[in-house]
Amino acid sequence: MSLPGQDAQCAKGVSLLNLPLDVVNQVLEKLEPMELLTARKVCRSLRTSVDKFGLHFNKISIYIYDDSISIFLDGIGVTYSDARNGSSTVTYNAQKTLVDGVNFMEIASKDLKISLTLNHTSKLEICNKAHNSHIYGTSLFQSFKKCANVKVLTLIGLKDILTMLPYFDAETLENFQLWGADAIDEQITILDQWKNAKKFQLWNSDFDAKFISHLFHFQCFTINTMTEFSIEAMIEIRDDLLRRSTFESCYIYFNSSNPKELAKVFNYTGGYPCKIEYNNRFAVELEESTFEPNLFEFCVKRL
Structure with missing residues (x-):
């Protein structure tokens, strides 16, 4: 709210706005952000100064x-x-x-x-x-x-x-x-x-695995629930995502009756949970999630 007689400029005479810009900035630095928001409502000159200060x-x-x-x-x-x-x-x-x-x-x-x-x-x-x-x-x-x-x-x-x-x-x-x-x-x-x-997270929402390739440009991504996590989607991850130099990590949570079938895409034939070192570049893990029963976690991290 403007003060009386200060609609276009601050009160006449010596004021903060008569000071050199570096001095004004030193004064503004002492104010909290909420105080700056209040100060910019005093007059147009102060509003300009606060706006320049940020x-x-x-x-x-x-x-x-x-x-x-x-x-x-x-x-x-x-x-x-x-x-x-x-x-x-x-x-x-x-x-x-x-x-x-x-x-x-x-x-x-x-x-x-x-x-x-x-x-x-x-x-x-x-x-x-x-x-x-x-x-x-x-x-x-x-x-x-x-x-x-x-x-x-x-x-x-x-x-x-x-x-x-x-x-x-x-x-x-x-x-x-x-x-x-x-x-x-x-x-x-x-x-x-x-x-x-560079990063994306989707929580409490379903994500259709047929759109998996739209996530590959992210350095890191997390999908809370992947529907229809198919063998084809896992192959796309192996053949495309894991060849990208910018990729760092991903976490995908999904429902599955046989998660071991997905692990076979990485030529894994061991026990469960699955822990794989792929091409000496990535740590791949597939295990039951601790968040929710019958939910599985697929994780990939660059070594």
């Missing part, structure tokens, strides 16, 4: 509910709630502020945009606990004019993955994790965000 949040977590959104910036939480009649409440540090005539989603989206576009956040986590994930997930990012710079992206309980990924810079995104997603749409594999990422 924000430094290591992790941003977002929890979406039916009538509220909570955003945690390095563990410091702000909650945006529906106050009915088109108004909202913003709760920070146990203090509530009523905002008349503005939807809580709009306020949350604006603050998230500031936090992400002024900051190269290492990790972003979005967890949906609302019933309508298709509307809420994308609504948070619709005001973005450029992609958010995030290295590690975790999406939990969101169904509109194909719509969400393009909001993130494909050159920056290195690792993304999906929890409770619908079956992977093959269209996602043509996105640059998918092609350029």
